[in-house]
Every structure is written in structure tokens, then in C-alpha cells.
Amino acid sequence: MTPAVVDREAYAEAFDARYARLVVTAADEHWLNAAVTAVTGYGTSVIGCDAEVGVERGLLPDETHDGRPGAAIMAFGFAAKKLGHSVANRIGQCLLTCPTVAVFDGLPEAHDRAPLGDYLRYFGDGYELQTKGGWSLPIMEGKAMLPTTMGVGRGVAGGNLVFAGSTADGALDAARRAVDAIAPLPGVVTPFPGGVCRSGSKVGSRYKNLVASTNEAYCPTLADRVETKLPAGAKAAYEVIIDGENEAAVRDAMRRAIEAAPGEGLLTITAASYGGQLGKVLLRLSDVT
Numbered sequence: 001m002t003p004a005v006v007d008r009e010a011y012a013e014a015f016d017a018r019y020a021r022l023v024v025t026a027a028d029e030h031w032l033n034a035a036v037t038a039v040t041g042y043g044t045s046v047i048g049c050d051a052e053v054g055v056e057r058g059l060l061p062d063e064t065h066d067g068r069p070g071a072a073i074m075a076f077g078f079a080a081k082k083l084g085h086s087v088a089n090r091i092g093q094c095l096l097t098c099p100t101v102a103v104f105d106g107l108p109e110a111h112d113r114a115p116l117g118d119y120l121r122y123f124g125d126g127y128e129l130q131t132k133g134g135w136s137l138p139i140m141e142g143k144a145m146l147p148t149t150m151g152v153g154r155g156v157a158g159g160n161l162v163f164a165g166s167t168a169d170g171a172l173d174a175a176r177r178a179v180d181a182i183a184p185l186p187g188v189v190t191p192f193p194g195g196v197c198r199s200g201s202k203v204g205s206r207y208k209n210l211v212a213s214t215n216e217a218y219c220p221t222l223a224d225r226v227e228t229k230l231p232a233g234a235k236a237a238y239e240v241i242i243d244g245e246n247e248a249a250v251r252d253a254m255r256r257a258i259e260a261a262p263g264e265g266l267l268t269i270t271a272a273s274y275g276g277q278l279g280k281v282l283l284r285l286s287d288v289t
Helices: 029-040 080-095 118-123 167-181 247-258
Strands: 010-027 052-059 070-077 102-105 113-115 134-138 141-146 148-149 153-165 201-203 211-216 235-243 266-270 281-285
Touching: 010 029, 010 052, 010 080, 010 148, 029 052, 029 070, 029 080, 052 235, 070 080, 070 113, 070 266, 080 113, 080 118, 080 148, 102 141, 102 148, 113 118, 118 134, 134 266, 141 153, 148 266, 153 167, 153 247, 167 247, 211 235, 247 281
Parallel strands: none
Antiparallel strands: 010 070, 010 102, 010 153, 010 281, 052 070, 113 148, 134 141, 153 235, 153 266, 201 211
16 A cells, blocks of 8 residues: 555644643552553543543653653643643542552643642641642552642644545554554654544534534445545544644654555545634645655
8 A cells, every 4th residue: 555545635623722741650560550541541532521631652760750660641621721620630530549659740841830739639638738849648558749730731632634444454454553653752642542533523413412423424334325535445434633742743643644554455544624613723634744
């Protein structure tokens, strides 16, 4: 398969977003994986989740604040205040509870701040102590340290690529190759399960209370009933959504994904757009390939 499968006229319609970065460490890989799995759970799309959350990358002990195994986590949302509240809640429920885990602010130089220890300190029920670096909370394990605040940056969310295949396996294998190519890159996450979404959405719905609904243009079973955007012979399509610390990071991730994806059974690589209803960041495939 050659780069000719790329629909160079297509563009991903992304949007400006706010993001937080956390550095999470633990005593060993078992508890690190437990913490990461919990804190990134139910964090696929702001359509229905409080934030879009994913692992930016794993961190070696010599890259972390306390010399232990770690991971960088990124969380994205529309507004700084709401995102800060969502991330603090996730930390309180998923990281404060997890054995051996420590949490650090991954954007210490960010001008915009959101409460973290200042919010969660009340769990200490009056026994919490303020320190130079944040708050110390007494817990059954001993104590937990939390930064006073966390940085909130300005990023881009909703970069996307759609992989259509002559077989479902061919399309899914292409999407997996794309996600694997993105995984090592700094400053980006693919928040859906395994990095891949099988139920891509469009803005709006014929049901008035829904803000989003199935993107029928990419549903192969509807190809003879709607104005389809699938190529002839497509049996399935999968979408990879990319959120990043800036537009350049998302563009680079899209380029790496496009380069890695081609293979047997892949018909087309395209991108989803919504006529300006979602965002103003237009990521044209002709510009990233």
C-alpha cells in the first residue's frame, strides 16, 4: 500500500483546549499500572466524560521527581476551571487512594493555575499540614503529599484520522499501527480505548437533547442510504483522535500515523470535519504529509 491512499483534500477539524499534565510515580510497575489505569478511566471524549485523558509516555526512574517508575498523564477539556476540578477529582479518587503513588505537577511553569492540594486538603479533616511544596495529608499508609496547585496550559484537541478498509481487520490493523507510531511522541495522547474509536461522532443530532451522534457518513451499513464518505468496497472504518500540547505536536503525530498506517486491507486514510461546528483548528492532510 502506498501513500496514494491518503485523502489529501480532507482535514481534521480540531479545537482549542486547556490541558493539565501530571507526573505519577509508584513503588513498582504493578502499582504504577494500577494508578494509570484508574486515573485515565472514562476519559475518552468531552462529549460525555469530564475530560479526555491519556498516557503521554512512560518515565524511567531517572526522569521522575522521586527516582521511581513513573508516567506522564495529560488531561484535556474546554475550560480551565472545569478541567482543574475534574482532574483534582480524579486525583482524589484514583491516585490518593492507590498504594505507594505520588503525584507531581507536570506544568510547573504554567502561568494559569488550578487548585490541587488546596482543593483536596480538606480530606485531611483538620489534620492536614501545609508545607513549602504543597499539602501533607495523613492517610492509612502514612502521608500523601500533593502540590498546592497544578498548571493549566493551552493546547489543541480533536485532531483525527479515519482509516477505512476493505476488511475490518485491515482497517483496525492500520489504526493500531498509527497509534503505535504516535505513542513515543511527547506532548500528545490518544484518549480512546487502545487509542482507537469505532463509533466516531458528528456534532449534533436529530434528537434535540444530544450534542453529538453517530457519524453516519462513515458507517458502512448506511453507505447506500446516506451521503457516504467511505470509499467503494469499505467494510469498516476506525478513527484515531489526537490531543496535544500545541498544534505542531498534533500535526507531527498525524504525520507519523499516516506514514505508519498503510498495509494490506487499508483503502483510505482521511479525516473528519464538521463544517466549522466543532472548532477553528483545521489540520489539512495535505499539510501534514
